[in-house]
Amino acid sequence: MAVIRSNRPLDWAQVAAVAAGEPLELSADARARIAAARVLVEQIVERGIRAYGVNTGVGALCDVIVSPGEQRTLSRNILMSHAVGVGAPLGVAETRAIMAAAVNNFAHGHSGIRLEVADQLVALLNADCLPEVPAFGSVGYLSHMAHIALVCIGEGYVRFRGERLKGRDALQRIGLEPLVLEAKEGLSMVNGTPCVTGLAALALARAERLLDWTDMVASMSFENLRGQLAAFDEASLALRISPGLNKVGERMRAALADSGILAAVVGHRTQDPLSMRTIPHVHGAARDVLAATAEVVDRELASITDNPIVAGTPEDPRVYSQAHAVGASIALAMDSLATAIAQVAAMAERRLDRLVNPLVSGLPAFLAEPGGTCSGFMIAQYTAASLVAQNRRLALPASLDGGITSGLQEDHLCHATPAALKALEIIDNGGRIVAIELLAATQAYDLQSIDAPRAPHTEALWQRVRRVVPAYRDDRPLADDMSIAFRMIADEAPPPLPNPGNIGPRPVTSAGGAALTPPATLTRLAAAGHVRAAASGAVNDGQAAAHMA
Template sequence: MAVIRSERPLVWRDIAAVAAGEPLQLTDTARARIRAARDLVEQIVVRGIRAYGVNTGVGALCDVVVSPAEQHDLSHNILMSHAVGVGAPLGAQETRAIMAAAINNFAHGHSGVRVELVAQLEALLEADCLPEVPAFGSVGYLSHMAHIALVCVGAGHVRWHGERLSGAQALERLGLQPLALQAKEGLSLVNGTPCVTGLAALALERAQRLLDWADAVAAMSFENLGGQLAAFDAQSLAYRVSPGLAQVGARMRAALADSGLLAAALGRRTQDPLSMRTIAHVHGAARDVLAATAEVVNRELASVTDNPIVDGTPDAPQVFSQAHAVGASIALAMDSTAAAVAQVAAMAERRLDRLVNPLVSGLPAFLAHAGGTRSGFMIAQYTAASLVAQNRRDAAPASLDGGVTSGLQEDHLCHATPAALKALAVIENSSRILGIELLAAAQAYDLQPVVAIRASYTEALYGRIRTVLPTYCDDRPLAGDMSVAFRMIADGGPPPLPGPLDAHGPLDLERPACTPQPALHEVAPGAAPSANDALVDAIGR
């Protein structure tokens, strides 16, 4: 279903939908606003009204006046000089998200670009002909949008149908002509916060899915470890005011309500360790952070973030050249999101450690069949611990990095886009950590010494895993299983909670037999699909 940009700005879910492949369409009223803003820029040029980046240089060159004859060169040269990104290119979803956020910003009607330029971006999105955008090298927002805009003038590169093309080749195949940029367009294409806002929308979507999985996987570990359900008592949780905590508590009660394993463990301990009894508190706090972040991202999408902003009428054009392109609020929100997700993942690794530790789990050491000759999940926990440490490094706040650029003119930097890229990295690492916990929890069920039924919900989730992966017996590289679990978490949600649960028939309380299994693996781009790929494709679809 197409996402429509009308008189109302897009919200983060709209950006995420376009990133996933939905088309983006502008209404006639949105195009009219873009044309009206362009008329204002043309009047500014004709009247010689001094305006940053229109008839002056940029950055520390803001006091250098540029003649009307040089304004095309100024716009063109801004793209060339600002396209300084380095490193591996962004993924398709990340690039689409940034382009959608940029189009949304132009549709406010205060940027001053031509409708033809916006249509060029729309055509690239519609064809999924995506500019090649190096991920790194920006302290704010400039280089990513510059690399996208290069294609509009026939420069840069794109990825299309698995092929790398020059910008000129891509436009030719689409039946489009390279644009000659006019006054202000170069600056409008590279400034503002569309880059971080697009990435932030993706981070929200992925983090929300990850937190749904975190609740589901935590329920499995909690059940295997014989936790005390009092940790999720509604009356007890109500003493702390937190919408997220209340939501997670309800989800955990729904997931574990009919667990025979937990009924057997009732009263075994006065208090569980913190990694178990604070699931609602930690996961709930993370959900509260996401709710606050969503509000910030939606405000950003509703804001005009150009410098300068054009307004007024053709008879009385106005120029506001201040600091709306600085993304302080969204930088802070992305830093908070990264820290919140990192904390959830750190606690998941602590539950994983309890599952593999026979001193506290009551399960075979390292969840290994026939301990001694088999290591089970011993080293997988090392991997999780390594990823937690990586998250700790990545969750350090980018918004405090500071720095000085442009000859002291830009002497305070918020690092908003790097903050979003770090948040996305933390979310990916955390999905891998939860994937390892998910595998370990399923393995723990196979080795569970207590003969009692699992909760209906955890049984459904266990069944989903065992449909595609057998119990682990050191008979194949465990990395293959971890890859499948990661794709399960990254590509789709867990069984819904709360609500009706799928029936999976009678429970089999016997341990599955250990039989040699082929290795599962991540397939390199362009490689032929294997039988194992069909298993990966079946997960979460």
């Protein structure tokens, strides 16, 4: 399927679909808007209207006038001087997400690039000929897009079919020529918030999947630890006003329906520990943050984030050289999402600790073979504790880091892109913590002393894990099993729950009206005309899940 940038901006789910490998297309009206904005820049140049980065320098050099004969040089030099990223390159999905968000921004029709520039980016994206973009070195948005833009002019490096190529050689491989940038194009290609919006879309997709898995893994731990189902009572949870909380309660009731283990322990305790009975409250709060963050990211994708913005008509061109490229709102949203996922993962580690602790679990110590020669999951819990601590450090708000750049001209910084990068790292760490809990909960079922059946859904989860990971007996490095479980959580959707219509109210949806699952997201996009089906017209659940990997 192709994601089409039409008269409507892309939303976060579409950007995530492109990041996962879907091609991107510009509709005729999007192309017309890009071309019309270029006419405005040409008029600004012809009339000598002062415009930041068009006929002036940039940053603290904004009052230095650049002559028409120097404007091509300015555009090229902006890319050269702004390509200052350091560290390991971003991954494929991250790079694709940023490029998709950049094309989306140009398609608003207020950037002023030529259509050839947008087409060059789309061609690179669709050929999977991806610029090498160092991950670090940006306080806002400049360096990442500069490294992407370098390839359009034949500079920089790309990864193409397993090879690292120079930009010029890569363009030749896919039948393109290096561009010579005109007035404003250099600045337009590094400006705006595509870096953070692209990365944020990816973070949303990964966080959504992780939360789905965390609910299900928590249900396994809850059953193994013989919790009291009253924690998920529908009438009780409805007293708290939170769409996320009530959605999680519904999911837990569905996952644990018909559990013989839990039926055997009804009323044995007045209440369970907080890491068990607050699953709806903590997971639900994270889902509420996810929905709020999705709204912010969609607003950002619908916004013009250039500096300067060109507007008006060819007869009366306007230039707004202000601050729309500052990503304060999305920086705050990314910090919030990162904290929410860190808290969910921290509680997963607490449930894991209960599973391996014989003083509270009623299970063999550390889920190990008896006799003292086996450590079982003892040290795996250390790994989870370490990742929780790492997440705590990462969750410090990037949006408050501040700093001063460009000779006091840029004396307030929001660090939006770094906020998104650390959110992605926290989500990955969270996935690893939940993967360890998944393995431990699966092992706990093998050691249960209660002779009663598991819930049908947790049985399906147990079988899914056991198809790829046998019971652990200290007979192999546990790290390998942890890696398999992490890839399962990162790359696949959990088994579908029983029909929600049979267990309670309708599923809570995101702000856009879509159930917070990857297949439903794609269904929404198709219904809205944003995603064109492949020739067969068929998309199964496995394919849909892959789009949000």
